[in-house]
Amino acid sequence: MSEKKFSDTPASAKTSNYRGLIERYRDYLSVSGKTPVVTLLEGNTPLIRASNLAAEIGFSGEIYLKYEGMNPTGSFKDRGMTMAISKAAEAGSSTVICASTGNTSASAAAYAARAKMRCVVLIPDGAIALGKLSQALVHGAEVFAVSGNFDEALNIVRELSEKYPLTLVNSVNPYRIEGQKTAAFEIIETLGRAPDFHFIPVGNAGNITAYWKGYKEYADGKFFIAAASAPYPLSTIHYPLPHMMGFQAEGAAPIVRGAPVAKPETVATAIRIGNPASWRQAVEARDESLGAIDIVTDDEILAAYKLLARSEGVFCEPASAASVAGLIKYKKIISDSGGSDGKDSPVAVCTLTGHGLKDPDCAVKNSSRPMSVPCDAAKIVSLLGIKS
Numbered sequence: 001m002s003e004k005k006f007s008d009t010p011a012s013a014k015t016s017n018y019r020g021l022i023e024r025y026r027d028y029l030s031v032s033g034k035t036p037v038v039t040l041l042e043g044n045t046p047l048i049r050a051s052n053l054a055a056e057i058g059f060s061g062e063i064y065l066k067y068e069g070m071n072p073t074g075s076f077k078d079r080g081m082t083m084a085i086s087k088a089a090e091a092g093s094s095t096v097i098c099a100s101t102g103n104t105s106a107s108a109a110a111y112a113a114r115a116k117m118r119c120v121v122l123i124p125d126g127a128i129a130l131g132k133l134s135q136a137l138v139h140g141a142e143v144f145a146v147s148g149n150f151d152e153a154l155n156i157v158r159e160l161s162e163k164y165p166l167t168l169v170n171s172v173n174p175y176r177i178e179g180q181k182t183a184a185f186e187i188i189e190t191l192g193r194a195p196d197f198h199f200i201p202v203g204n205a206g207n208i209t210a211y212w213k214g215y216k217e218y219a220d221g222k223f224f225i226a227a228a229s230a231p232y233p234l235s236t237i238h239y240p241l242p243h244m245m246g247f248q249a250e251g252a253a254p255i256v257r258g259a260p261v262a263k264p265e266t267v268a269t270a271i272r273i274g275n276p277a278s279w280r281q282a283v284e285a286r287d288e289s290l291g292a293i294d295i296v297t298d299d300e301i302l303a304a305y306k307l308l309a310r311s312e313g314v315f316c317e318p319a320s321a322a323s324v325a326g327l328i329k330y331k332k333i334i335s336d337s338g339g340s341d342g343k344d345s346p347v348a349v350c351t352l353t354g355h356g357l358k359d360p361d362c363a364v365k366n367s368s369r370p371m372s373v374p375c376d377a378a379k380i381v382s383l384l385g386i387k388s
């Protein structure tokens, strides 16, 4: 088994010794020595301090960005997919299936390719970002563009997986949640504690469920910071739980409205979902954490998306920016609340679920055009207004 583990790590990566999140958190995941680990070295993503953003929006606390776009296929889905595909392989499955707004299909296609499995993907026709579609196609998934939305596609794949030998790898698969909870572990390890507030976009509601599970396992004492990775004495670590702050787009906000949305609409195509599969779990996370699930408008999402890119050099996809838009919406309440002991300044983490390059059309559409100029250095200098 240990030989197999090392074969997934290229020689050049040996200095980091990182072997993917299943190996990193094996003790906290439902895997055994028999589980064939299918990994692309996902996880271990940066937690970036966003001081410029805090200054721009006038937030008195600390903001950190969990940049999940740095996963191998460019989204947080890889955390769940390494688990789902490894467990499917363990169970002898040869075909996986999912419905997707894009990222799940990109991730499933990549991990299935690595595991030599067939991958069947249903996407809402014309409603997924180009980068994501290109990934599913290039990894060799069998892609069906259905004339319906994500919720309708999910109903079909659920039915098919019940009737045929197809393993469902949407987040209703509990191994997906298991893998995704490791993002909470990483945040705790980096900060040495849980944040006071955790901001996250909500679509099918698997990720908010997963983070809350991870944070609770930490608070319950099931997860311990490895002594070697803690930069301070373990006795100084305290164990608060964060308030989970979930955000849905205005036109796709079933949880906030308390009823499914038949025709969800938003610029953030990743969270264009009207009937989330993990609805109940998301409400539990909100209520148990004394948090909130609220709406952000498309304009607020795009404003946060641009602000992040310009003030921090961090490029995320529109759906991801819903977390930052949520922080901006709640900044006053949160600044006033103080930190975990009510005195120090609050620590907020925003999960940036996917990379900005997933949706280049959105970036180009929401930026100014390049200026066409003659091939003339003097002309460019004059346009820049630079004097010698």
Ligand code: F0G
Pocket (backbone or CB within 6 Å): 075, 077, 099, 100, 101, 102, 103, 104, 105, 171, 201, 202, 203, 204, 205, 206, 207, 208, 270, 271, 317, 319, 320, 353, 354
């Ligand atoms: N952000 C991005 C970039 C996503 O792709 C998704 C979900 C979410 C946020 C919401 O996460 O569903 O766990 O609440 N994308 C799924 C997909 C639905 O098919 O790729 P969630």
